[in-house]
Amino acid sequence: MPTMNLSRYLAIHAEPSLASLLESVARACTGISMALGQGALAAGVLGSAGSENIQGETQKNLDVLSNQMLMDAVTASSTVAGMASEEMEHIYALPATVPQAPYLLVFDPLDGSSNIDVNVSVGTIFSVLRAPTHAAELSAGDFLQTGRSQVAAGYALYGPSTQLVLTLGQGVQMFTLDRQRGEYLLTQESVKIPEVTAEFAINMSNQRFWEAPVQLYIQELLNGKEGVRAKNFNMRWIASMVADVHRILTRGGVFLYPVDSKIRQQGGKLRLLYEANPMSWLIEQAGGAASTGRESILDIMPGSLHQRIPVVLGAKEEVSRVIDLHRA
Ligand code: AHG
Ligand code: MN
Ligand code: MN
8 A cells, every 4th residue: 555645745845835735636636536426426417517618618517517626625725826727718816815825726627528428537637837926916918838837737537546647847646546535645656658659649530631740640650560660550549638648658659639720720629728738747757748740838938828739749759750740
């Protein structure tokens, strides 16, 4: 039985308000995990909420519920000056405190929500940034920081077990929720992604809409042993980024959600601040790479809160190959 729990880990590796912020996120994730576990037994967990979010997507009941659980738990921790979420058009600024709360939290409360009603893994993604030191009222502009400015990032995966995967910039650690004790135990330290892989993840149904470099790359993989890559590749697509990234952190692989002609206007599918940035930092911290195909995701200065971008992340060798094909 592992002896290091999340609280102890944070007491050693994070300053007290960061530890308290992350513990409040973990508490909310335990609540979300319990609601998900109830499934069809609880009223108002499954199904649609009958509303749309700012991205024009139908909100599921659990999108709304998990957003609220995170907001409530983190507000109570008094460690953030504000929060932003996939499910909220505008930032939420907390009443000013003296001394000012040191952090900002951005999150995707429920990632892969199309999977809830079919009882397939979903997750929560979060990223911690520093709050501004100016005295002016908090604005959306204060959240527009590159992924390199993240102080902490991680996700909770609600699968057969619930896991919390975290980086504070000192490698990637995986914790597993002990449901009896209600605490997260450290179950894997310093996670490393193998540089080489034979597994890729992409939504193949978009193939005809992709740009030429992605078409070429995937064709190379599909050509297998007989092609330039001279090996056969396997494919997986869970349609929950958290679950796909977790597989890559666990056994390797490469994940792509490229921009395509259907979504060119919006710049991509995945959101920079609360999907691409935290996942890219985790991947880099585990020895992998993350790029749009043209630039490093973590170096992008966001232009808006809900900005979307193309995402290629995972095994270094594969990400480099995609970048080379974009240069050619
Ligand atoms: P969300 O449920 O937070 O809107 O995110 C869903 C994302 C991501 O988790 C997943 O990789 C991708 O959308 C799946 O998209 P497709 O349905 O186009 O495959
Ligand atoms: Mn998502
Ligand atoms: Mn979501």
